[in-house]
């Protein structure tokens with residue numbers, strides 16, 4: 316069975332705080348203590364054909380690089396209570412796949428939430444099956460279905476290969492580095508214009524089931540992304556910068572043009588409205 320759990324963030328914060336007090340620096344142990352569930356067995360599925368959700372070789376287009384971050388990555392454990400107390404009830408179906416885990420990513424190396432489109436109609440369960448089976452070792456942490464259901468295949472404290480190579484110079488522009496934590500398995504350089512490879516190790520990836528050019532995003536799906544961003548913020552205790560995939564790699568297709576207004580709102584208000 317695939318484990319589904321209802322997550323309320325307050326107990327997590329309490330557990331995290333307790334762990335921080337008792338075991339300074341032991342975030343890994345804390346995470347283990349708060350996530351006792353075994354890796355779920357899988358049920359399912361009729362795997363549907365799916366287009367590559369992370370097209371690697373789109374023709375690059377000129378794009379203004381984002382402003383460099385002036386702040387260094389936070390190196391200390393997040394402080395409980397750094398954000399306003401909120402109650403977030405969010406249901407996430409955990410379907411972790413060890414093949415899609417590429418190394419440790421503690422809170423001290425979390426800076427970005429990257430939004431993607433799957434560029435396919437397949438639902439989250441099928442997408443995760445496809446990622447796990449195609450040998451590319453590429454995945455995002457979360458997939459959000461059009462009905463608002465949320466699936467997770469890589470834990471938040473582990474690296475997922477969702478961003479890939481970015482524009483040359485973007486490691487500096489985004490204030491990140493390639494520091495050896497990412498095992499880089501399955502990654503192949505895609506040319507001198509896209510030489511930087513730091514983002515996976517400094518970000519969380521969210522894929523929305525959507526095909527560019529095929530209409531708007533359902534309200535249920537956007538509401539789920541709202542809740543997921545709030546959950547991630549609360550998990551780390553600070554607000555990560557929200558970007559989309561094409562901000563990291565010029566010419567990438569996602570997020571789609573239909574998402575442009577939503578992206579702006581997410582970046583300013585952290586919700587789609």
Ligand SMILES: [Zn+2]
Pocket residue numbers: 368369430431432477560569
């Ligand atoms: Zn993408």
